[in-house]
Amino acid sequence: MSADTPDMRSVIIETAADAFAADGYAATTIDDLADRVGATKGLVYYHFRSKFDIYLAIFEQGMSRLRAEVDGEVAAGGTGLVKLAAMSRAHLINLMTHLGHHHAIHQGVRGQMSSALKPRQQQALVELNALRLDYEKLFEQVMIEGVADGSIRASSPRMAAKVLLSSLNGIDLWYRRREGQSVAETEALADEIVELLIGGLRAAH
Numbered sequence: 001m002s003a004d005t006p007d008m009r010s011v012i013i014e015t016a017a018d019a020f021a022a023d024g025y026a027a028t029t030i031d032d033l034a035d036r037v038g039a040t041k042g043l044v045y046y047h048f049r050s051k052f053d054i055y056l057a058i059f060e061q062g063m064s065r066l067r068a069e070v071d072g073e074v075a076a077g078g079t080g081l082v083k084l085a086a087m088s089r090a091h092l093i094n095l096m097t098h099l100g101h102h103h104a105i106h107q108g109v110r111g112q113m114s115s116a117l118k119p120r121q122q123q124a125l126v127e128l129n130a131l132r133l134d135y136e137k138l139f140e141q142v143m144i145e146g147v148a149d150g151s152i153r154a155s156s157p158r159m160a161a162k163v164l165l166s167s168l169n170g171i172d173l174w175y176r177r178r179e180g181q182s183v184a185e186t187e188a189l190a191d192e193i194v195e196l197l198i199g200g201l202r203a204a205h
Contacts, residue, residue: 009047011037013061016054017100025055025104052121055104059128062101066094067135074138080146084164085198087142091168092190095175102172105132139165146201153203160201167197 015036019028030051034041048054073086095102117125140161146152154160171193177186 008037008039008043009057012044012047012054013057014100017058017062017098017104019100020055020058021100021103025051050121052117056121056124056128058101058104059125062098062105063128063131063135065098065101066091067131069094070135070138074142079149079151080142080144081151081198081202083142084139084146084152084201085194087139088164088168088194088198089187089190091165092171092193093186095168095171096177096186096190099172099175099177102169106169106172136161136165143201151203152201154201164197164201168193 012033016028016033019033019036023032028051030041030044033051033054034044037044044054048057069090070087073090074083076086077083078086140158143152143154143157143161143164147154147157152160
């Protein structure tokens with residue numbers, strides 16, 4: 001694949017996400033990524049100025065893809081509880097399908113990035129973390145809607161949203177995709193987890 005092939009950038013991003021997830025950001029070198037891609041180190045640098053810039057691309061792609069999928073569930077309507085369950089399901093399916101991206105994002109959020117960042121990189125990370133916080137606010141808003149429409153019981157919607165998202169994101173600590181796992185199996189697991197997490201929020205009638 002040549003340097004000007006449009007898909008090469010995407011290949012590097014996907015490969016790096018899996019590498020950072022498997023070996024850690026710090027332990028993964030540009031040489032490692034080049035070997036995984038089957039290209040030269042120069043080709044990687046043709047598309048990205050540094051390893052951290054690759055990380056930023058993973059973060060941006062991961063958040064953009066996740067937000068688009070979850071926004072679709074919000075737009076579908078329903079009570080706060082119905083929307084929250086659908087959002088949580090979409091989040092889980094995205095996580096299990098793109099596990100490397102979530103691992104990489106969480107490494108950054110949990111402060112595992114030790115690189116000395118340039119001002120432009122610091123600003124980019126600030127902006128990406130703002131997207132993540134806005135995503136969290138979306139869950140909080142739907143939680144508030146559910147309390148208002150009587151479908152959700154939560155004394156503190158903000159705290160409930162944080163706990164829910166922490167639980168959803170915590171799946172990446174133990175989940176590993178099984179070879180040959182079907183889409184239906186992934187969706188069934190997501191449904192089971194959502195029921196466990198959302199059940200406690202369901203208002204009694």
